[in-house]
Amino acid sequence: MMKPKLLWLQSITCNGNAHSFLNHPDLFSILSHFELLYHPVLDTAYSLKDLNEKTLICDILILEGSFKAQGVKKAGVEVLDVVEYYAKEAKHIITAGTCATFGGIFKAHDPQNISGFCYDEEEQTSRYKKYSSKLISLPGCPIHPKWLSYVLLMLANNKKIPLDIMHRPQELYNITVHTGCSRNEYFEWKVDTKGFGLKEGCLFYEQGCQGPYTRGSCNKILWNDVSSKTIVGTPCFGCTEPTFPKTALFSTKTNMGIPAYMPLGIPRRAYLTATGIAKSFKIKRFEERIIKYEN
Amino acid sequence: MKIKQLIEKIEGEAELDFTFEKGKVEDVQINFGFYRGIEEILVGKDPRDALVITPRVCGICNHAHLLAAVRALENGYENAGIKINITHKANDIREFTLACELIQNHIKWFYMTIVPELEKLLKENNSENHALKASYLSSTITKALAIFAGQWPHSSYAVPGGVTCDPTYVDVIQAQSLVDEAIRFFEQMIVGMSFERYLAQDSLNSLHKIGGDFGRVLQLMGINEMSQMGYSYDRFIVFGTCMFSKPGKSMATTVSNVDVRYVEENTQSMSMAKAVSYKQKLYEVGPLARAMVAKEPLIKSLHKRYKDSLMTRVFARVHEVALLLDYSKKLLNNLNLNESSCTLEGYPALKEFEGVGVVEAARGSLIHKTTVKEGKISNYEIIVPTQWNLSNGNSQEKGIASKAMIGSTTTQEAEFIFKAFDVCSVCTTQ
Numbered sequence: 001m002m003k004p005k006l007l008w009l010q011s012i013t014c015n016g017n018a019h020s021f022l023n024h025p026d027l028f029s030i031l032s033h034f035e036l037l038y039h040p041v042l043d044t045a046y047s048l049k050d051l052n053e054k055t056l057i058c059d060i061l062i063l064e065g066s067f068k069a070q071g072v073k074k075a076g077v078e079v080l081d082v083v084e085y086y087a088k089e090a091k092h093i094i095t096a097g098t099c100a101t102f103g104g105i106f107k108a109h110d111p112q113n114i115s116g117f118c119y120d121e122e123e124q125t126s127r128y129k130k131y132s133s134k135l136i137s138l139p140g141c142p143i144h145p146k147w148l149s150y151v152l153l154m155l156a157n158n159k160k161i162p163l164d165i166m167h168r169p170q171e172l173y174n175i176t177v178h179t180g181c182s183r184n185e186y187f188e189w190k191v192d193t194k195g196f197g198l199k200e201g202c203l204f205y206e207q208g209c210q211g212p213y214t215r216g217s218c219n220k221i222l223w224n225d226v227s228s229k230t231i232v233g234t235p236c237f238g239c240t241e242p243t244f245p246k247t248a249l250f251s252t253k254t255n256m257g258i259p260a261y262m263p264l265g266i267p268r269r270a271y272l273t274a275t276g277i278a279k280s281f282k283i284k285r286f287e288e289r290i291i292k293y294e295n
Numbered sequence: 296m297k298i299k300q301l302i303e304k305i306e307g308e309a310e311l312d313f314t315f316e317k318g319k320v321e322d323v324q325i326n327f328g329f330y331r332g333i334e335e336i337l338v339g340k341d342p343r344d345a346l347v348i349t350p351r352v353c354g355i356c357n358h359a360h361l362l363a364a365v366r367a368l369e370n371g372y373e374n375a376g377i378k379i380n381i382t383h384k385a386n387d388i389r390e391f392t393l394a395c396e397l398i399q400n401h402i403k404w405f406y407m408t409i410v411p412e413l414e415k416l417l418k419e420n421n422s423e424n425h426a427l428k429a430s431y432l433s434s435t436i437t438k439a440l441a442i443f444a445g446q447w448p449h450s451s452y453a454v455p456g457g458v459t460c461d462p463t464y465v466d467v468i469q470a471q472s473l474v475d476e477a478i479r480f481f482e483q484m485i486v487g488m489s490f491e492r493y494l495a496q497d498s499l500n501s502l503h504k505i506g507g508d509f510g511r512v513l514q515l516m517g518i519n520e521m522s523q524m525g526y527s528y529d530r531f532i533v534f535g536t537c538m539f540s541k542p543g544k545s546m547a548t549t550v551s552n553v554d555v556r557y558v559e560e561n562t563q564s565m566s567m568a569k570a571v572s573y574k575q576k577l578y579e580v581g582p583l584a585r586a587m588v589a590k591e592p593l594i595k596s597l598h599k600r601y602k603d604s605l606m607t608r609v610f611a612r613v614h615e616v617a618l619l620l621d622y623s624k625k626l627l628n629n630l631n632l633n634e635s636s637c638t639l640e641g642y643p644a645l646k647e648f649e650g651v652g653v654v655e656a657a658r659g660s661l662i663h664k665t666t667v668k669e670g671k672i673s674n675y676e677i678i679v680p681t682q683w684n685l686s687n688g689n690s691q692e693k694g695i696a697s698k699a700m701i702g703s704t705t706t707q708e709a710e711f712i713f714k715a716f717d718v719c720s721v722c723t724t725q
Binding site for chain 1 (some may be wrong): 301303306328331332333335336344346347348353355357385403407424426427429433434437438441442443444445446448451452454456461463469632633635636640641642
């Protein structure tokens with residue numbers, strides 16, 4: 001049986017998605033299902049110059065980085081021109097990372113002209129119509145290696161991936177980063193952390209954590225198999241969202257003392273009612289350190 | 296004769312424009328393509344946003360950018376009169392995670408650039424999957440990093456006053472096991488001898504005993520006289536105060552002090568990368584520079600015989616892996632979890648400050664400068680290590696890597712010398 005041909009192309013990027021994928025503990029067993037035509041870091045049979053010849057065809061196209069119609073050249077050829085050639089022939093297009101999906105961090109340098117491949121933040125780009133039938137969005141800055149391997153292996157096995165309205169796999173993005181967070185009890189009882197560097201307390205009220213309204217499975221499928229931002233006390237910055245990056249990322253935006261953004265799908269009135277009740281109790285356990293080390 | 300060569304898979308691409316004269320490289324211009332404007336993106340943002348934005352300069356050395364950014368903020372707060380006292384614990388955790396990133400980087404460079412490129416250059420074919428070794432060790436060590444930093448790449452766990460994590464000994468023990476696994480790999484695959492025996496070497500007389508993949512590389516380089524090519528100016532500079540290294544510059548046999556205020560950036564025609572110099576002179580940065588300034592015995596011994604040759608440069612980077620592993624182990628052994636992780640409470644309401652942060656990143660000294668006005672970033676400067684090594688020089692001198700390539704008889708040989716500097720295109724043109 002012929003292996004599906006896999007092609008990884010980059011535009012305006014930091015290489016973070018390529019390196020994140022290299023962290024996958026089963027990297028080479030995953031890649032063994034494919035014929036890898038080109039990858040920005042791994043050794044491959046073809047070079048950028050070969051790709052620019054436009055004589056190859058790929059089955060699965062992985063895109064990394066944000067796009068600009070003109071002025072981003074590799075080996076003397078406009079990247080977008082080459083990418084569109086392969087996109088037309090590919091059976092599946094995976095936009096790997098927030099840059100390729102929505103525009104991401106690099107969009108800010110030239111917001112009028114830089115965008116994702118099929119989305120410009122939440123808006124569809126002119127390319128959307130052409131490619132939406134084969135588009136799979138994998139936002140995240142960077143992508144999680146296991147999110148990508150899940151998609152690749154589903155495609156290799158001809159399985160259908162349930163997608164949401166923005167073409168994100170539901171199994172990865174229909175939960176929030178808050179799901180599985182080790183600080184959940186503190187969120188339930190509205191106990192704020194007393195500052196950075198503590199395992200106790202929730203980061204949603206002061207420290208800017210966007211976990212409750214950010215789509216992603218960071219706390220279900222852990223990073224590097226061991227941890228996540230919120231587990232180590234860093235707020236979620238909403239890096240999978242079309243709006244990434246917002247500003248003042250280490251502080252919570254509030255209106256009259258209430259977080260300006262509600263947990264995903266929760267009406268403000270419901271949130272305020274639940275908060276009012278939770279806050280009316282003082283739970284001793286949540287005021288104490290979890291572990292007391294002796295000096 | 297002019298030859299243009301596109302160099303790929305160096306965290307992006309670069310173009311080398313060679314001028315050959317009588318069969319040898321007489322001159323070479325190094326050009327980097329695309330500029331992403333990270334410094335400009337930061338203008339107008341909250342000062343702490345740099346902790347999230349700047350790691351995105353680079354997928355392979357993002358953690359060094361985070362630490363440079365946090366040090367720039369801390370330095371700025373101190374300049375504005377706020378005392379920052381970081382605990383030993385927070386400092387050691389930062390040092391540990393940075394060491395992990397350097398190990399990850401050097402190992403990828405060794406197995407995914409040096410070994411396969413050397414085989415290609417010398418037509419020494421080998422069917423082994425070197426990238427498999429690279430990904431095994433790099434994913435093992437980034438896992439240890441992520442225990443404290445949450446994830447790699449693109450963590451933002453270092454904040455003014457310390458770190459956001461509050462690890463338990465369950466975490467520390469797990470990280471120790473991962474470091475031990477990395478050491479085991481180093482012993483069995485890289486040098487083919489025990490870690491203790493490797494570290495005990497202090498002169499080049501024992502180098503022939505090194506086995507494993509490093510031994511094979513040394514042998515191939517030795518036979519092919521790579522200890523007599525790739526010379527640059529034999530001038531080194533280090534600005535970071537961390538790790539086993541200290542700041543200073545090394546010229547001939549003397550090491551002297553440096554001050555980051557004398558670092559100067561200049562734009563270059565034809566390339567999106569800016570050149571950097573220190574008091575108008577060019578210096579090499581990176582593992583060889585760190586070893587020379589710190590007077591690391593084994594590297595000094597190698598340098599005495601082979602100067603700043605290709606061989607010495609390659610050796611210094613692999614050798615640094617051993618030093619980093621040893622250092623990481625010590626850092627974890629001495630962690631006292633009873634100390635606080637972050638000593639700065641709240642967020643100082645400072646409207647104006649200026650700060651500089653310096654870090655010894657994988658490729659050398661990384662400098663961040665932040666200027667804050669009216670509570671927002673008004674200017675941000677990032678000077679990356681590859682700007683030192685890969686610039687096209689100034690009116691008096693050719694660049695460090697260009698100089699090293701001069702005299703090469705083929706573009707392939709020159710390309711290998713170039714890649715031995717551990718090129719990173721995305722950093723060079725932020």
